[in-house]
């Protein structure tokens with residue numbers, strides 16, 4: 001099977017890996033890039049949209065107890081290499097940010113299902129903001145390799161926060177950049193841009209990640225574009241990451257009824273149309 005055809009919907013090779021930190025640097029004021037090397041073939045078993053649970057080191061006599069979920073930002077070219085792009089927020093990620101090159105980090109995965117990218121797709125749209133860039137970057141790489149055209153809508157607080165190069169990583173795309181600082185990322189502006197782009201050219205699927213506001217907006221817009229699929233990688237607070245603790249359940253429309261599903265196990269990727277939201281548009 002070629003790597004771009006129907007990715008596996010569920011993780012099949014979950015394992016714990018002790019990795020070496022081979023690169024760790026700031027990308028901007030909030031985000032760090034982390035490159036790890038394991039003895040196992042992580043590149044071969046990891047698909048776009050999946051995530052790993054990362055064990056953070058102790059900091060100031062505190063040991064972050066739970067592992068932290070992080071999407072895979074990239075894999076390869078060596079079989080054991082895996083990359084993450086993360087924002088430094090609370091205790092766990094602050095501790096993670098102190099890891100020096102040459103130290104070890106334990107990770108568990110790959111976890112969760114994957115985005116679906118079919119070889120027959122002609123053009124896809126990705127709508128990304130903040131940490132969602134990390135989750136969707138591998139999707140762009142696979143789409144580009146398969147000759148699928150890409151429309152990318154990126155939004156950020158200001159131009160210096162955008163991380164355009166980190167997202168595209170050399171992939172060619174029709175890129176639209178929107179900012180909070182000039183108002184171009186407002187709900188109304190994003191909605192009118194998405195409608196214009198979907199109305200001008202047919203897109204097989206729209207992908208997004210993380211932002212609840214973007215998710216609800218796309219769910220609303222896609223009602224008028226029934227031929228376009230929608231997928232979202234949900235970012236939900238979680239503890240075990242393996243479907244046991246049930247802390248990450250959310251309500252979805254599933255097989256004709258409303259059901260609570262585990263974001264870590266049945267997700268994190270879901271159909272945009274199936275998410276039961278809290279915000280009503282229109």
Ligand SMILES: Cc1cc2nc3c(=O)[nH]c(=O)nc-3n(C[C@H](O)[C@H](O)[C@H](O)COP(=O)(O)OP(=O)(O)OC[C@H]3O[C@@H](n4cnc5c(N)ncnc54)[C@H](O)[C@@H]3O)c2cc1C
Nearest residue numbers: 066068069070071086087089090091092093134236237238
């Ligand atoms: C599937 C998935 C993929 C993710 N991918 C990325 C990524 O690629 N890059 C990135 O920067 N962030 C990502 N996140 C968010 C990241 O997990 C949180 O920012 C991180 O756990 C915060 O930990 P902390 O200790 O710094 O914050 P704290 O607030 O101190 O964390 C306290 C607890 O809450 C949990 N928690 C806090 N915020 C989140 C959150 N947004 N999602 C889930 N659990 C949270 C932590 O795991 C921890 O158990 C992802 C989250 C999920 C669920």
